[in-house]
Amino acid sequence: MLQMVAKTPQNSVRTFDIVSSWDGEAYVAVISKVEGNVLLATANRCRVHRAVKLAGRSTGPGYRFSRRNACTPRRQHGIGHKKSGPAYVREQTSWTKPRDHGPLILHESRSVRVENAERWVLSPALSGKDREPAVDIVVARKLVKDYNGLRAVDGVDFAINRGECFGFLGPNGAGKTTVLRMISCFMSPTAGSVSVFGLETAGHPSEIKSRIGVMPQDNNLDPDLSVIENLIVYGRYFDIRKKDSLRLARVLLEFVELQDKAGAQIDQLSGGMKHRLLLARSLINDPEILILDEPTTGLDPHSRRAVWDKLNHLKKKDTTLLLTTHYMEEAEKLCDRVAIMDSGKIVTIDSPSHLMKLHGGNLEDVYLKLTGRSLAD
């Protein structure tokens, strides 16, 4: 239940730290870290662009809701009971479509400045769990992919929950990468379907891709650009403005401990550094789902640990992680659930601990047992 607890005087400006933000149909919501409450900033004039952009996952600090580009209050949405009414986020651009899911997590240091708010509506604090009902963020139904005359993926079904770390395990050629490529809208299924955020990949590639991050198996950093330019140019594909992306790039470089290499050329980096830069680049749009294809293959033990640390950090932030790996230790450490694939089919989907209990031994034993047939062939 929402209740109105405060009114702000005219021409007031308040700054809030954002923990989460969310756009519903007719308002922009900001969860204030300070008060631990949901704060619906139903500013009667808010800068639609920015407000929506914020909710549309564009990143960067200091969003202002200001009088410029103010939108006209519309009353048919029920919230407007005052003459001036609350802000209405017009469905004018592709950003303004109501999202079909709950709040998103922004970096904690970010703040939002709300000017001239008509009223503040505060709801009781929500804990992390209540905020977000467990929903299937990726659903595949009878997914098939034929590829150079071969059936790479053969009728797989799975559903991945928001916030979990889901691993695809299996021998080379089992179809893991193909599945990930279909989820990331890089390939269209031959039959069956995949939906991400409730949207079919076939019809909404840009919308889906704007909200996921992809860390590829092979290095595809742009060798014509320096380290920081790689991040900024990549951010531009997501329509992140340069001012924001520059700041964001620095934060990300620090996150992957490459801040000293900002001006370096790509070929001056070691393999491990390139991996970390790829990880940083895949985070530039603050993705809700991060897709990692063999994120630690070919890394030395130190670099591997570094990547695990980063991934664990992202897990705590409620980012959904999808990964493929050949390292059972990695799957055991990171994954909440794994799908073991063989010859394009999913043999089993379960949590590593339950699989180990069920079949005995460690995850590698389970893996070998379940995919052993193909080795014997």
Next chain:
Amino acid sequence: MRIKRAFRVWQRHWLVYTKLYKTSFALNFAEPALYLVAMGLGLGSFVKDIHGQPYIKYIAPGIVASSSVFAAVYECTYGTYIRMTFQKTFDAILATPVNLNDLIAGELIWGATKSVIFGITIAIVITLFGLVESPLIILVIPCIFLGGLIFAELSIIFCAIVPGIDSFSYFYTLFMTPLFLFSGIFFPLDSMPRLVADIAFFTPLYHLVIVCRALTSGSVASALGSIIWLIVTVVVLAPFPFKLMRKRIFV
């Protein structure tokens, strides 16, 4: 296709180009200047006036046209192919909201932009040589963009069907070189058998040369037919780079 997302791709190329142009920009001047001096002054001293013009003046607009389209062709054959295969830049871009059509549109527009950059550079060179009669030469800029777009389209079509980077030799030897020689750059085609002129009518460089020559000497009227030809060809070719690239990239 969203033009804004295509522009993001263009911006990437522009950034790379502006980083590197200092090392390559001088070459833009060098090659056409060499042609002008060698052919125009060297060969030209043995050649009588063509259509009442000294030889160097006759070939100058053709050099603008040919150098500009070659810029688009280099960019959209080798450049595009390397980005697509070796550098995997396409893979990286396609993981963002930029889709394949946006990406291809960005490549095409960038190819045409390269044409314009080279075209303007060389137009300045021939102006400095005193070979331009009319300020109407400024109008060649949009025409070069059209010409560049046609050659970018052709190059990307070729890019989408070649098995490997070595195959581009076919494109250059069997397509670009004949166009370079038989588009009326170095001699009027009316001195050749009729068939040559008839075939040339269906090739884009021939028309771009006509446009450049007409505008350099200040006559818009004689360029109009060829400008329309260029526009129609841009439109007719447009669907193919997108279709064929989709076939190549999304197996």
